[in-house]
Amino acid sequence: MAGTEPAERGARLDRDKLLAARYRAATDRPYLASALYSLSVVPSTGVPTMGVDRHWRCYVSPSFVDATPVPELAGVWIHEVSHLLRDHHGRAERLPAADQRDHRRVNIAQDCEINDDLLADRLPLPEGRVEPGTFGLPAGRIFEAYLPDIPPQDTHLNCGSGAHGVPAPWERDGPGLAKVSEVEASALRRATAEAIRAHERGRGTVPAGWRRWALEILEPTVDWRRMLAGAVREAVAWAGGAVDYTYQRPSRRTAAMRGVVLPSLRRPLPRVAIVVDTSGSMGEDDLAAAMAEVTGVLREVGVRGNRVTVLACDADVHTVSRVTSAEQVTLGGGGGTDMRVGIRRALTSGDRPNVVIVLTDGYTPWPEEPETCRLIAALVGVGAGAAPPDPPGWVETVRIGDPPGYAAAR
Incomplete structure (x- = not known):
């Protein structure tokens, strides 16, 4: 005024x-x-x-x-x-x-x-x-x-x-x-x-x-949360771009074609698998932060419920479930770490995912060849020490460590 x-x-x-x-x-x-x-x-x-x-x-x-x-x-x-x-x-x-x-x-x-x-x-x-x-x-x-x-x-x-x-x-x-x-x-x-x-x-x-x-x-640092959210949204949009024909809802052009029922195009919601590294080297705080970001983005884009599968994996897949937060994932010690096992299990399941997100510290072997789905590696806890080896170039990688520089320094 x-x-x-x-x-x-x-x-x-x-x-x-x-x-x-x-x-x-x-x-x-x-x-x-x-x-x-x-x-x-x-x-x-x-x-x-x-x-x-x-x-x-x-x-x-x-x-x-x-x-x-x-x-x-x-x-x-x-x-x-x-x-x-x-x-x-x-x-x-x-x-x-x-x-x-x-x-x-x-x-x-x-x-x-x-x-x-x-x-x-x-x-x-x-x-x-x-x-x-x-x-x-x-x-x-x-x-x-x-x-x-x-x-x-x-x-x-x-x-x-x-x-x-x-x-x-x-x-x-x-x-x-x-x-x-x-x-x-x-x-x-x-x-x-x-x-x-x-x-x-x-x-x-x-x-x-x-x-x-x-x-x-x-000298601003990259906010990993924005990078991870962007990667997940892009992958889901990419997977949702796959269209198919269906007769469950006939095309609007059917009315103009006497005696012929035309199929309509449909754009199904993608399925997402989250492979969680549950080996003893994983930090629970970083894992919870990454899991929260992933599930939050998926909810925003409408992917939730039975379209999201979580696989707890170290050198073997221990549980396959549908959870909504990191607190529901049980971390286990176990021996080595091999996320290839979890990725393979996700891709051979009955509900094959369009997008696979791997939450790991990065000390794991990776598939030798690109998969037929989008694969995102969220490397957890890399701000605490030496960076793990880089995944293959075809894997979309987000390094999760500290928040942006000012917050980290504080």
Whole structure:
């Protein structure tokens, strides 16, 4: 809503003090200067302290500015711009729906991610702040890792849609209000990351959290979850492209052909087999993550139930079942590892699959020749040590290790 709110007309914002605090923040942390000066100031009596929206508008309470010393205001400036630089609202939109609805808890987890870095950088912050230690949690994590351990609570904490993604009641929009586009925001993040790297090369000091963030911006690692999801979707689409004729549903052209029944084309849902390496070398956490990604993608594309078969295999196939999560797969020790056995068993079953997905650590022999179906190898746990040997070139391979670089480093 454009214009001046009635409550704001009687509230005078001490801009000199506020901008002096921003100047101090930018001078002490010059690598954040471009981002800090990209924030536009919107006075508001509706915001309790300070908050940001996704358009890089900073809403400021005049009474909060009056009551807060300049050093602490400088810390709040850095706190708020950290939400935007770390793309908290974009990351919040990728959370499960239940977490997105609880945006206050998300905000607390995000503040934990930011404030541990600020406190380690000896930045003074106002009383009442939250940090990992508030909940008995270790420092140095990202907010997605903190979120499951943040208990439900009644809190008025709200840093705005620039943090958790949900518009706050005090946020405004309309003509005359400055706005930073997503393209500009991406450029600001990269410019800040480059400034951090230059600051360090000049022998300046940068908190570890910002150093890791800059590394992820400048040298992003491939997100294996996206790669695996893309490979599974492509394989299912490829398998679903196979069409056949059926008389169960006659063609619409039959009505024009007297005495002749024409078949129609059908596009059946593909069958998928998941061969799970259950040898003792497999890590349960990585396996569960990979299994969750595969089953989630299959549900999204409509392949589920009796169209998905799971084979537990080390050097022999132990169980053939239809499960919906990794927790239902029993890991067993056993001797060696030979995923060829599981692949062969899947392809010789009565319900021959169109797509075979193998979840393994990669230390296994592979078929010598391409199979007649799409074969995807998801190599589990490769981030923990030396990479296993590469599967044959005709096998679609996704290496599953740590999450993207920033999250891993945290």
